[in-house]
Amino acid sequence: MNKRLLLISILLLFLVPIIFLKDNPMVSKKDNPRVSKIVSQTDFAEDNLNTFETENTDVSIETLRKGNYPGSDLVIEQTLSPGSNYDRYIVSYKSEGLKIYVLLTVPQTEAPEGGFPAIVFNHGYIPPDQYQTTERYASYQDTFARAGFVTIKSDYRGHGNSEGEATGAYGSNVYTIDVLNAASSLKKYSKVNPSKIGMWGHSLGGFITLRAMVVSKDIKAGVIWAGVVGSYPDLINNWRRVTGTPFPLPSGARRWRQVLQERFGTPAENPAFWNSISANSYLSDISGPLQLHHGTADLSVPIRFSQIFDKQMRDAGKTAELYEYPGDDHNLANNFSLAAQRSVEFFDKYLK
Numbered sequence: 001m002n003k004r005l006l007l008i009s010i011l012l013l014f015l016v017p018i019i020f021l022k023d024n025p026m027v028s029k030k031d032n033p034r035v036s037k038i039v040s041q042t043d044f045a046e047d048n049l050n051t052f053e054t055e056n057t058d059v060s061i062e063t064l065r066k067g068n069y070p071g072s073d074l075v076i077e078q079t080l081s082p083g084s085n086y087d088r089y090i091v092s093y094k095s096e097g098l099k100i101y102v103l104l105t106v107p108q109t110e111a112p113e114g115g116f117p118a119i120v121f122n123h124g125y126i127p128p129d130q131y132q133t134t135e136r137y138a139s140y141q142d143t144f145a146r147a148g149f150v151t152i153k154s155d156y157r158g159h160g161n162s163e164g165e166a167t168g169a170y171g172s173n174v175y176t177i178d179v180l181n182a183a184s185s186l187k188k189y190s191k192v193n194p195s196k197i198g199m200w201g202h203s204l205g206g207f208i209t210l211r212a213m214v215v216s217k218d219i220k221a222g223v224i225w226a227g228v229v230g231s232y233p234d235l236i237n238n239w240r241r242v243t244g245t246p247f248p249l250p251s252g253a254r255r256w257r258q259v260l261q262e263r264f265g266t267p268a269e270n271p272a273f274w275n276s277i278s279a280n281s282y283l284s285d286i287s288g289p290l291q292l293h294h295g296t297a298d299l300s301v302p303i304r305f306s307q308i309f310d311k312q313m314r315d316a317g318k319t320a321e322l323y324e325y326p327g328d329d330h331n332l333a334n335n336f337s338l339a340a341q342r343s344v345e346f347f348d349k350y351l352k
Helices: 002-023 033-042 061-066 138-146 174-188 204-215 232-237 256-264 271-276 279-285 303-315 336-351
Strands: 075-079 086-095 098-107 116-122 150-154 192-202 219-225 290-295 320-325
Touching: 061 174, 061 204, 061 279, 086 174, 098 138, 098 174, 116 138, 116 174, 116 204, 116 336, 138 150, 138 192, 138 336, 150 174, 174 192, 174 204, 192 204, 192 336, 204 219, 204 279, 219 336, 232 256, 232 271, 279 303, 290 303, 290 336, 303 320, 320 336
Parallel strands: 116 150, 116 192, 192 219, 219 290, 290 320
Antiparallel strands: 075 086, 086 098, 098 150
16 A cells, blocks of 8 residues: 555656646746647736836837837848738848848839838737748738738847847837838839838837827827827726736836836826826827727727727827727727728828
């Protein structure tokens, strides 16, 4: 009997850690592909994973406005198989000296006088070490490419093969800097009309799109799907999504909410600071009209953000239109075709 108990104890000693590692979502993303897949599909882990260096706390809109975003020439790194009526390339450009990779699509038809209208495509959160230039958002980007727009989807720094560190969007301005440089690079491209550039963003990409449009006058129109378009006080106080157990943060990193509140106080204690980093405080200067799309059953980003933002735009005397999709999710899976059609029509109206 004692030998049997000893044998069982030894087996348990080896089996329990294996079971824990298999089913515990706190383990590394690489060790748990099942959890990793869920995160990338639902977008729910972005503010748990997106971190930011504690010494870099200047995330104000005014600081962005003082920046210089020259972009660079687009360099073709690889020619891909074409789409239905457009060519596809992996290209690179420079942002703050970093080499950033993008997926570029170019219509196969002859460019109109002055060049094609173009759309900077800002994707939502995908774990940076899993991101690949030619994967995810392919059907989204294809929609606008087939409609006659040049499109460019920036990988953001630290994503895929792009140089730099993926610090996140909410506690750092660097992703916004990357897309502003992407827009400037598009203006240099011979097939693009530099006065007809728009932006499309999903989720985190919507947050970036909004910031870019209160900084740069080059963005003539924007479309945001399920966007994080709430003010920072809203992000602090009213963003509690349905999440799994978050993955551990990298060593030495802390959540942006914690870092900013420790240094500057809460939104109630220091409203001036929180207003200074919220694009919502600068809507009187926004560079163009916006179209918003949001599902009422979105568990990642509350539809309330889009509803409040739509009213803020109108109160500022700006053009905005909001489409709500009853029962639909964060990716508008049940209404994709309709939302895409409305988005193309919007860009046709303001960019063509």
